[in-house]
Amino acid sequence: MVSAAVSISHSPLNTCGSSRRSNTLPFFPTFLSVSSSSVDDENAPRNRRVSCACVAPPQNYQPANFNGAHKIDNSSIEEEEEEDDSDVLIECRDVYKSFGEKHILRGVSFKIRHGEALGIIGPSGTGKSTILKIMAGLLAPDKGEVLIRGRRRHGLISDEEISGLRIGLVFQSAALFDSLTVRENVGFLLYENSTMPEDKIAELVTETLAAVGLKGVEDRLPSELSGGMKKRVALARSIIFDVTKAAIEPEVLLYDEPTAGLDPIASTVVEDLIRSVHMKGEDALGRLGNIASYVVVTHQHSTIKRAVDRLLFLYEGKVVWQGMTHEFSSSTTPIVRQFASGSLDGPIRY
């Protein structure tokens, strides 16, 4: 489980020609610190450098086509080998990760294609948050590879290594800066890195907050917000982008349990918001979303149904099933049936 003090987006902080710092903001170091509860201290990047590069859709891009659920077996791997991988943005290949004696990931392999809305499900403690952190570059795998647009990443993220792709991680907790106002939290990266005038950033922050259903909260501190409002502020922070740039900067967003702890209606708001910022559709402001693909780790049925198209089921360190969302509840695979129904009978034992 991730519970972090900050939400990060892999946009530049003080790197990549960081140009300007708002005088309304306190000084922040190059590495945006993350609470000790969120990231393995030993593995946390020091002086982290993050990507500001923009990613264009692959040439000859064809939308991803997933034709059904399948259990992971050799035949499916053979099939995958014949696929056109020009639209694969992130690939985890046989990834292993242990924490001491705990072997959490034991050979996890999957691809995230351009345009995908992917969900990762599975029992608590199976490593869902861990795989997100590995993709985001906060943790390094012990074994196996993470490929970013076909290029193997060595160690943790650096600008050079992942140039060509922005990856944002929205932590399970809203992870806002307590001492900054909502405006400063949402506009943080723009204040730090863009050349936009401050009044324009403030305008954009207000628009983005409106897009997540929040009005008139710009001057509040996070402590003055409800849990659901904090989540929406965190989402606003993850989707805001520099509108003065000629090219939209698509990115892959990784959401760790974005609807956990929300009431059903607030969950729906967040689920629709996640959908709306996807490149395929327009956001609440009528702009094309800039998120090329996204991954949602969730336990919530409503989020599975509403926010994602394809699912990976992680269990005992491996992807044991994958399929389209509508196949989840009708699957006859025992482990999926048990999980979908919440039954105590089945292969998963607590």
Ligand SMILES: Nc1ncnc2c1ncn2[C@@H]1O[C@H](COP(=O)(O)OP(=O)(O)OP(=O)(O)O)[C@@H](O)[C@H]1O
């Ligand atoms: N930095 C760490 N140091 C030691 N153990 C860790 C660390 N991070 C995760 N773990 C352990 O790895 C296991 C998997 O954790 P992870 O948070 O990835 O699971 P999860 O599938 O996301 O769980 P949940 O659904 O409950 O959020 C857990 O047993 C957790 O205690």
